[in-house]
Structure formats: C-alpha cells, structure tokens
Amino acid sequence: MPKILVVDDAAFMRLRVAKLLTENGYEVLEAGDGQEGVDQYKKNKPDLVLMDITMPVMDGITAVQEIKKHDPNAVVVMCSALGQQTMVMNSVKAGAKDFIVKPYQPEKILDTIKRFIG
Amino acid sequence: MGLQFDASPDEIKLFLEEAEEHLQLLEEDLVRLEKEKDNQELLQAIFRAAHTLKGSSATLGHQRMAQLTHGMENILDKVRKGQLSITTPIMDVLLEGLDFLKVLKEEIETLEESDVDLEKILGSLSKAAAGGQTASSAAEGKLATIPEGSTAVTEVAAAVQAAEPAVPSMALDWDEKDHVTRGKKQGKMAYSILVNLAETSEMLSVRALLTLMALRENGEIVKSIPSSEEIEREEATSVLHVALISDRAKDQIVHVLKELPDVVRVEAAPLDITREEAGASAPDGVTVAKTTVAANEQANAPLPKDETPGNGNGSAKIKDTKIAKVSRTVRVDVELLDNLMNLVGELVIDRTRLAQLLGALESKYDSNDLVEDLNRTSVHIGRVTTLLQEEIMKARMLPVESLFNKFPRMMRDLSQQAGKDIEFIMEGQETELDRSIIEEIGDPLIHLLRNAVDHAIEPPEERVAKGKKPQGYVKLSARHEENHIIISVKEDGRGIDPDKIRASAVKKGIITEEVARRLNDQEAINLIFASGLSTAAKVSEVSGRGVGMDVVRNNLEKVNGSVEIVTELGKGTEFIIKLPLTLAIIRALMVSVDSRVYAIPLGSVLETIRLTDGQIKEINKREAIVVRGRVLPLLRVKELFNHQTRGVRESGKTFVVVVNLGGQQMGLVVDSLIGEQEVVIKTLGKFIGDVQGVAGATILGDGSVALIVDVPSLVKKVVKVG
Ligand SMILES: [Mg+2]
Numbered sequence: 001m002p003k004i005l006v007v008d009d010a011a012f013m014r015l016r017v018a019k020l021l022t023e024n025g026y027e028v029l030e031a032g033d034g035q036e037g038v039d040q041y042k043k044n045k046p047d048l049v050l051m052d053i054t055m056p057v058m059d060g061i062t063a064v065q066e067i068k069k070h071d072p073n074a075v076v077v078m079c080s081a082l083g084q085q086t087m088v089m090n091s092v093k094a095g096a097k098d099f100i101v102k103p104y105q106p107e108k109i110l111d112t113i114k115r116f117i118g
Numbered sequence: 119m120g121l122q123f124d125a126s127p128d129e130i131k132l133f134l135e136e137a138e139e140h141l142q143l144l145e146e147d148l149v150r151l152e153k154e155k156d157n158q159e160l161l162q163a164i165f166r167a168a169h170t171l172k173g174s175s176a177t178l179g180h181q182r183m184a185q186l187t188h189g190m191e192n193i194l195d196k197v198r199k200g201q202l203s204i205t206t207p208i209m210d211v212l213l214e215g216l217d218f219l220k221v222l223k224e225e226i227e228t229l230e231e232s233d234v235d236l237e238k239i240l241g242s243l244s245k246a247a248a249g250g251q252t253a254s255s256a257a258e259g260k261l262a263t264i265p266e267g268s269t270a271v272t273e274v275a276a277a278v279q280a281a282e283p284a285v286p287s288m289a290l291d292w293d294e295k296d297h298v299t300r301g302k303k304q305g306k307m308a309y310s311i312l313v314n315l316a317e318t319s320e321m322l323s324v325r326a327l328l329t330l331m332a333l334r335e336n337g338e339i340v341k342s343i344p345s346s347e348e349i350e351r352e353e354a355t356s357v358l359h360v361a362l363i364s365d366r367a368k369d370q371i372v373h374v375l376k377e378l379p380d381v382v383r384v385e386a387a388p389l390d391i392t393r394e395e396a397g398a399s400a401p402d403g404v405t406v407a408k409t410t411v412a413a414n415e416q417a418n419a420p421l422p423k424d425e426t427p428g429n430g431n432g433s434a435k436i437k438d439t440k441i442a443k444v445s446r447t448v449r450v451d452v453e454l455l456d457n458l459m460n461l462v463g464e465l466v467i468d469r470t471r472l473a474q475l476l477g478a479l480e481s482k483y484d485s486n487d488l489v490e491d492l493n494r495t496s497v498h499i500g501r502v503t504t505l506l507q508e509e510i511m512k513a514r515m516l517p518v519e520s521l522f523n524k525f526p527r528m529m530r531d532l533s534q535q536a537g538k539d540i541e542f543i544m545e546g547q548e549t550e551l552d553r554s555i556i557e558e559i560g561d562p563l564i565h566l567l568r569n570a571v572d573h574a575i576e577p578p579e580e581r582v583a584k585g586k587k588p589q590g591y592v593k594l595s596a597r598h599e600e601n602h603i604i605i606s607v608k609e610d611g612r613g614i615d616p617d618k619i620r621a622s623a624v625k626k627g628i629i630t631e632e633v634a635r636r637l638n639d640q641e642a643i644n645l646i647f648a649s650g651l652s653t654a655a656k657v658s659e660v661s662g663r664g665v666g667m668d669v670v671r672n673n674l675e676k677v678n679g680s681v682e683i684v685t686e687l688g689k690g691t692e693f694i695i696k697l698p699l700t701l702a703i704i705r706a707l708m709v710s711v712d713s714r715v716y717a718i719p720l721g722s723v724l725e726t727i728r729l730t731d732g733q734i735k736e737i738n739k740r741e742a743i744v745v746r747g748r749v750l751p752l753l754r755v756k757e758l759f760n761h762q763t764r765g766v767r768e769s770g771k772t773f774v775v776v777v778n779l780g781g782q783q784m785g786l787v788v789d790s791l792i793g794e795q796e797v798v799i800k801t802l803g804k805f806i807g808d809v810q811g812v813a814g815a816t817i818l819g820d821g822s823v824a825l826i827v828d829v830p831s832l833v834k835k836v837v838k839v840g
C-alpha cells in the first residue's frame with residue numbers, strides 16, 4: 001500500500017485528506033508542521049508528501065528543502081491557497097514536483113497522486 | 119434557512135474545535151498587536167490563523183466564511199509585507215470581521231444561516247486593504263472573492279488568451295541556432311513546440327515552470343517564450359513556446375506533455391532554422407501578451423522578492439528551529455476526563471478502605487508475613503492512586519488564558535464606549551485551573567470587569583480633578599496559592615463608600631437602620647453582594663458598583679469559591695476570588711456529631727476552638743461565643759440536621775469549627791474533630807433532593823456516607839437572621 005504523508009497545521013484539513021486517501025487505498029501518515037513533516041519523512045519514507053505552506057514552527061518551503069536534502073528523489077506536492085503563487089514557485093524551485101490549490105477537489109488530489117505513484 | 123456542509127460530523131466537530139482556537143487567538147492577539155505593532159512573530163501567528171481559517175472554511179464549503187477570512191488575510195498579508203500599518207481604523211475593521219466570523223462559525227453549529235450581511239464588512243475590508251495601495255483598488259476587489267473551483271478565471275489568463283499565436287514559429291539568435299546545429303549533429307531532433315495551458319489554470323506561472331521542467335526531462339531547451347526567468351518572476355502566459363532538441367520522437371514528447379495537468383493543447387513541428395533566418399524578434403502575438411501580463415501583475419502588487427519565509431534565508435531558518443518544539447498532543451473529550459476522574463474517585467475511596475482493613479488485619483495477626491506483604495502492596499497502590507489522581511487532575515487543567523483571552527478585546531470596547539482611558543493589565547494567564555471551574559467563573563469575571571470600567575474608573579477629567587493620573591488601570595491577575603487559585607480584579611477607581619451602601623440598603627429595605635448602624639465597614643461593603651441591592655440601577659450609580667453582584671457571588675460559590683473585597687475610598691478596589699483547584703475532590707475537615715461523620719470543606723475553615731464550660735452566650739437571641747473580642751454566631755450541626763439528641767453531652771468535649779465566607783464568619787458546633795481527609799464529592803442527586811446546608815456527600819473508607827456541609831448557605835442563613 002503506497003504511503004502518503006500529509007503535512008498541514010489544520011487538523012481538519014488533515015482529517016479530510018486522510019479520509020479521502022484511506023478510502024482510496026493509501027496508507028496515510030500525518031504531521032502538524034514542517035518540522036514534524038521532515039522528521040516523519042526521515043523515519044517513514046513515504047512515497048509522496050502533500051505539503052501545506054503556511055504552518056507554524058517550520059513552513060512548507062523550508063520543509064521541502066530539508067526533505068530534498070535528505071532524499072533528492074522525494075516526491076513532494078505543495079498544497080497552497082490561491083494567493084500563494086510566489087511561495088509555490090519557490091517550493092517548485094526547491095524541488096516540489098507539483099501543487100494543488102485549496103479548497104481541494106478530491107479528483108484533483110487523486111489524479112495528482114496517481115501521476116506520481118500510480 | 120438550513121445550511122448543509124459536505125462533511126461528516128467528525129469533520130465538522132474538528133473544524134469547529136480548530137476554528138474556535140483560531141478565533142480565540144485572533145481575539146486576543148489582534149488587540150495585543152495594536153500595542154505591539156512591531157511584533158513580527160505575533161503578526162505571523164495572526165496571519166496564519168486567518169489563513170488557515172480561510173483554507174478550512176473553503177474546504178468545508180462555507181463560502182461566505184472563506185470570503186470573509188480572505189478579506190482579513192489580505193489586510194494582514196499587507197501588514198506583514200509592510201504595505202499597510204496597524205491603525206485604529208484597520209484594527210476596527212479586523213475586529214468587526216472577527217465578530218462576523220463568530221456568527222458564521224455559529225451557523226456551522228446550528229446549521230441555520232444567519233441574516234448577517236457580509237457585503238458591508240467585505241467592502242470595508244477591501245477598502246482598508248486598498249488603503250496602502252490606492253492604485254490597485256480594482257484588483258483588490260477582484261481578489262476579495264474566492265473563485266469557486268475550476269470556474270476561476272484569472273484576469274491574467276483572460277487577457278493573454280486573445281493574443282494566442284496561431285502558428286508555432288520561433289526566432290533564434292546565433293547562439294541558439296548553434297545549439298540546435300550541434301544537437302542535430304549528435305543525431306537529435308529539433309522541435310518547435312507550442313503548449314497551451316488552460317486559462318482556468320490556477321497559478322499559471324508555476325504550471326508553466328512545471329511544464330518547462332517536464333520538457334527538460336525530455337531534451338534540452340534551446341529557448342522558451344516566456345523564458346524560464348520570466349516564468350519564475352511570475353510573468354507566464356497561458357501560451358508556452360519552446361525550442362527543444364531531443365532524441366525522442368515528436369509523438370512521444372507530445373504525449374508526455376498532454377499528460378501534464380492543465381495542458382489543453384500541444385502542437386509540435388520540426389524546427390527548421392534556415393527558415394527562421396530573418397527575424398530576430400519574437401512573434402508579435404507573444405510579445406503583446408507578455409506586455410499585457412506584466413502590466414497586470416504590476417498593478418496587482420509588486421511583491422518584494424524576499425518575502426517568502428525561510429526560503430534560502432539562513433538566519434530566518436535558525437530562528438524557526440529555535441522554537442521548533444514538536445508538541446505531542448491528543449484531543450480528548452471532556453466527558454472522558456470526567457469519567458476518569460470519577461473512577462479515580464472510586465479508587466481514592468477504596469484506598470482509604472484498604473488502609474482501614476489493613477489496620478484491622480494488623481491488629482489481629484500482628485507480624486504475619488502475608489499481612490506485611492499486603493501492607494506493602496497497599497502502600498504502593500495508595501501511591502499510584504495519588505499519582506494517577508494528580509495526573510488526571512493535570513489533564514483537566516487549563517491555563518486561565520483560555521478564559522482571559524477574550525478580555526482585552528472586551529475591555530478595549532467597553533473603555534471606548536464609556537469614554538474612559540483605561541490600561542488593562544493581565545498577569546498569570548498561565549495559571550492552571552480545572553476546566554469546569556473555568557467555565558463557571560467567566561460570567562462573574564465579566565461582571566467585575568464591566569463594573570470596573572462602567573462604574574469604578576472615573577472619566578479622565580474627574581480623575582485629573584482628583585489629582586489622579588487621567589489613565590486608570592484595571593488589572594486582572596491569577597496566581598497559585600497553596601491549594602487554591604487566586605484571581606484578582608484590581609482597579610484604581612473610586613473605591614466603595616460603606617456609608618452609601620448602608621444608606622441604600624436601608625432605603626431598599628434590605629436591612630433596618632439599626633442593623634445598618636451596627637455593621638462595621640467591611641460588613642457594609644459586603645452588602646453589595648446581597649440580592650436586591652446591586653440590581654438597582656440607582657444604587658449602582660451612587661455606590662460606584664453595578665449590576666448583579668449577587669450573581670457574582672452565587673456563581674463563585676457554586677464552584678466552592680469565595681470572593682473578598684478590599685477597597686479604599688478614592689483609591690480603588692480589589693476583588694479577590696479564591697477558587698479550589700478542582701471540583702471533584704476536596705480536602706475536608708472531618709468532624710463527628712452524635713457519631714455521624716460530616717465533612718467541612720477545608721477551604722472555608724479558619725480555625726477550630728475547643729469550647730469550655732459556659733463559653734456559649736446568648737447574644738441577640740442567638741447562641742454565640744466571643745473570640746478575641748469578636749462575636750461569633752454559632753450553629754449547632756446537631757440541630758441543623760435534626761439529630762435525635764440522646765442525652766446532653768458534656769460541654770467540655772464540644773468543638774467549634776470557625777468557617778469564613780467572604781469575610782463573614784460563624785462557628786459550627788460539633789462533638790469531635792476526626793481530622794483532615796481528601797473526599798470525593800458525590801452529588802446527592804434526585805434521591806435526597808436539595809437539602810439545606812448540604813453540598814453533597816462522600817463515601818468513607820468504611821463504606822458509610824458522610825454529608826459535606828455547605829458552608830456558604832449556612833453563613834448566609836445565619837447572617838440574614840443576624
Ligand atoms: Mg496551514
């Protein structure tokens with residue numbers, strides 16, 4: 001079962017995404033901020049990371065950099081709000097593979113994940 | 119009108135919990151921000167709260183909430199970037215937005231759509247946001263509404279759409295042509311590729327960059343329009359024109375591109391550099407498009423490049439990790455904690471019972487090994503039970519901050535309304551208190567704070583006339599003191615005049631003139647807690663104290679708390695509230711009367727006195743004793759609970775337990791003192807109903823039931839008669 005790490009400081013958002021993903025046959029790991037996300041990544045080596053941007057402790061862009069340092073092949077997909085283009089751009093430059101804009105459409109999340117890990 | 123959200127009950131519950139946290143943070147921190155304008159960390163936290171609320175509410179499908187939070191976030195973002203500064207009007211509109219947010223949150227709880235009109239606040243928000251940048255007000259208006267799903271059409275994309283070039287042609291300079299020639303020599307193909315991205319694509323520039331990156335995985339990019347630098351500067355269009363050399367077949371590349379998100383059309387043709395000779399300029403269409411976009415982007419908001427937090431910024435990163443403490447918390451239903459507390463209560467009772475049984479065993483089988491063993495185990499169980507009890511109590515504790523949070527905002531508004539200049543100070547927010555107590559003391563504190571603003575603190579002119587500073591203060595503080603929490607509301611206002619209280623109490627018919635004369639000043643001041651006195655508006659004006667002080671005391675007593683007043687006329691008043699740490703378990707003085715055991719909450723016990731013969735006097739038709747020159751009215755527990763008296767006890771063996779409530783003291787006459795003990799409070803419930811003078815019951819170690827004496831109601835009874 002492919003493992004997906006959901007990093008978001010809003011537990012509500014994590015719950016929503018986690019539910020969708022488990023219903024579609026993915027194993028879900030969760031982290032509540034960027035630092036926790038990096039730690040989880042190192043520990044559990046997920047197949048894909050869904051990464052929020054605005055988070056306390058460590059933001060999503062820094063987290064992508066850290067994860068990429070640890071594993072250059074990491075697949076990180078940014079989850080952002082509409083007005084955050086500059087940040088998403090920087091995340092992509094830091095190695096994020098794609099992005100999804102909140103509010104998510106379920107099909108879009110699933111499509112995006114499928115493109116990377118089938 | 120009924121509302122429906124596309125979310126399960128769990129999800130809605132979690133949403134509400136988080137929303138509440140964010141609203142509370144906003145409530146407290148926005149007001150703080152007004153004072154600490156340069157506190158970047160504070161500002162970031164506020165921004166995050168608004169931002170997260172926006173994301174979550176949009177995901178929940180609460181569009182109006184998403185719009186409102188977006189409007190607020192927009193302002194905060196500009197403040198963050200230094201494009202706006204925190205002024206009173208900006209703060210007002212943010213706080214107003216917060217009020218609306220609360221209503222919208224309630225909609226989710228009730229599933230009833232409220233009739234709030236968001237038009238006005240959304241207007242004020244975008245107007246406030248435009249304040250920093252009048253030039254872009256049109257663009258702001260556009261941003262203030264969240265486009266729904268895929269129907270979002272960005273202005274940029276639309277503007278560019280018209281300028282789409284029809285044919286993929288590419289002008290190359292000498293260097294680029296050389297690049298193509300070298301590639302061809304290696305047996306590679308050169309293509310001119312035109313990619314159309316969906317005009318509805320969100321974050322077109324990022325999408326363009328990702329598309330470019332996908333192309334790079336399939337060959338070498340000789341040139342692209344827009345260039346990757348332009349794309350990274352967010353100047354992309356929905357048309358991407360690329361000259362690529364690759365060893366892959368055209369169809370293969372087209373196929374890869376068509377699989378990419380937001381790619382709606384791909385056209386590729388072999389690139390013939392000989393035909394491109396003349397034109398060093400790009401096709402007109404593309405150039406025009408670029409210009410249009412650049413203009414639009416500038417109008418929107420030229421962002422400083424380095425605004426991104428933590429991106430390649432070494433020092434910022436170090437700062438971040440310094441506070442990077444991963445919190446490991448779970449959410450637990452309060453009910454679960456209550457159940458745990460009850461179960462531990464049972465354990466506490468069994469522990470006492472076990473100790474008693476052991477005592478019996480020990481006296482029967484002296485130094486038996488098994489008994490010794492049992493003893494050790496029992497001691498251990500006792501210790502573990504105590505620890506367990508402490509841990510669960512800790513889990514029930516919340517910092518009073520969760521309650522105090524809302525006060526700065528309230529005080530700000532109240533002061534403004536009353537036209538008073540008041541500095542509101544809070545201290546000890548980290549002090550922890552049982553959550554059920556926190557729930558109960560909210561109203562009393564609001565009463566006290568409101569009264570402080572409305573009645574106690576004088577208007578600036580009056581203060582100046584009195585030789586005081588024009589600005590008054592109200593200080594709300596919490597601290598731990600032994601087994602209690604002390605919450606104090608202190609101000610430097612008018613102070614309470616005991617004579618005025620006496621006069622109005624007589625006028626209201628609460629006491630007779632004679633009684634009024636007999637009351638000392640403290641007793642007179644305590645009359646403001648009497649029902650009937652403080653509810654009269656007239657009195658509140660005269661006394662400088664307001665509405666519902668009886669409610670204050672009653673609410674506090676409900677949680678075994680008490681309140682005392684320290685006041686000095688002309689200088690100010692302090693209300694000192696004393697609260698137990700928890701409700702479920704209290705320390706009590708165990709006493710016996712006719713071999714029945716009673717528990718008197720230790721919080722209200724001042725001292726115990728052994729009575730000597732003839733010490734009891736009759737004063738004002740009531741039994742009393744004189745202690746250190748003061749008359750102490752007595753109440754015989756025996757009579758209170760209608761014991762069938764079997765013979766008269768020798769008075770030499772009688773004790774008086776002196777109890778205190780808000781400065782009023784009285785003595786409870788009991789037969790003997792057993793000692794202090796922790797008792798688990800059980801409510802009497804429907805079996806017995808409301809018994810006068812009884813606060814509850816507890817089960818003793820031997821399984822028998824002891825009543826817990828309700829000191830407040832007894833004191834009131836005696837004082838009223840007096
Ligand atoms: Mg977030």
